[in-house]
Every structure is written in structure tokens, then in C-alpha cells.
Amino acid sequence: MTETYREDGFRLNDLEENEQLALGGLVRILIRLDGSFSEAEEEHLDTVADEVGDRETLWRFISRSAQEHENDGAIRDAAMGVKRTGARELIRYVLESIARADTITVTEQTLLDWLDDTAWTS
Numbered sequence: 001m002t003e004t005y006r007e008d009g010f011r012l013n014d015l016e017e018n019e020q021l022a023l024g025g026l027v028r029i030l031i032r033l034d035g036s037f038s039e040a041e042e043e044h045l046d047t048v049a050d051e052v053g054d055r056e057t058l059w060r061f062i063s064r065s066a067q068e069h070e071n072d073g074a075i076r077d078a079a080m081g082v083k084r085t086g087a088r089e090l091i092r093y094v095l096e097s098i099a100r101a102d103t104i105t106v107t108e109q110t111l112l113d114w115l116d117d118t119a120w121t122s
Contacts, residue, residue, distance in 0.1 A: 009052075009086060009089060009090060009093075010052075010084075010086035010087055010089065010090040011052050011053045011090070012049070012052055012053025012054070012057045012058060012061070012090075013053055013057065014086065014087075014090075015061075015087055015090065016084075016087070018078060018081055018082070019082050019084070019087040019091070020061045020064070020065075021061065021064060021065045021068050021069065021078050022065075022075070022078040022079045022081065022082050022091065023058075023061050023065075023090075023091045023094060024058075024060075024061035024062040024063070024064055024065030024066075025065035025066075025068075025069045025072075025074070025075030025078055025079070026075060026079055026091065026095055026111070026115075027045070027058070027061075027062050027065075027094070027095065027098065028062060028065060028066065028075070029072055029075060029111060030095055030098055030099060030108060030111060031098075033105065033107040033108050033111060034102075034105045034107065034108060040101065040102075041098070041101045041102070044097075044098065044101035045058070045098050045101070048094055048097040048098055049094075051097075052090060052093070052094060058094075065078075076114075076119070079091075079115065079119050079120075080119045080120075082119075082120070088115075088120050091115075092112070092115060092116075095111070095112060095115070096112060099112070
């Protein structure tokens with residue numbers, strides 16, 4: 001069951017540029033982790049994006065991150081640079097919601113755990 005995002009929480013347009021790129025990159029990593037990106041998953045991603053802003057904005061973040069971040073290491077570095085609590089909460093919510101389109105895989109959970117236990121410990 002997916003929770004509804006808090007109405008008073010950050011929305012996509014509230015993110016600063018570095019946070020936008022981190023979100024876009026992390027979504028790219030998440031999509032690749034289970035080895036496929038089905039039409040149902042794409043529809044679910046669009047639904048989540050509309051809940052926290054709009055799908056065009058999220059797809060723009062994803063596209064820009066592909067141009068800005070050369071590899072997963074650069075994406076992870078960008079994620080570690082996200083300091084605002086509201087931005088972290090939004091990014092974490094979006095990623096977990098996308099992962100729940102089907103079942104969260106072990107590799108997807110590993111990414112979520114990395115955010116919680118390593119990237120955003122401070």
C-alpha cells in the first residue's frame with residue numbers, strides 16, 4: 001500500500017537545482033536496478049510524479065541528470081549533497097513509491113537503505 005504524500009511537504013518545484021538532479025539520477029538508478037522498466041512501471045512513475053508535482057517536471061529532472069551525471073558515482077555524490085530535510089523526504093518518498101510499483105527488490109531496497117544509512121545520516 002502506498003501512502004499519500006503529505007500536502008504540506010515539498011513538491012517537485014520546491015527542489016533546488018542540485019536536488020532536482022539528485023532526484024533525477026536516483027530515479028534512473030532505481031529504474032535500472034531491477035533490469036527492466038515496464039509500461040506499468042512508467043505509468044506508476046507518472047502517477048507518483050503527478051502526486052508531488054507533475055510528470056513533465058520529473059521527466060525533465062531525469063533527462064537533465066543524464067546529461068549532468070556521467071555515472072552512478074556522480075549521482076550518489078549529488079544525493080549526498082542534498083541537505084534540506086524536506087527535499088530528502090520528497091526524494092525518498094518518490095523513490096520508494098516508484099519501487100512499490102511491483103515488489104521492492106533487494107537491490108532497490110539496498111539503494112533506499114544507502115540513502116537512509118549512509119548518504120543522509122547527518
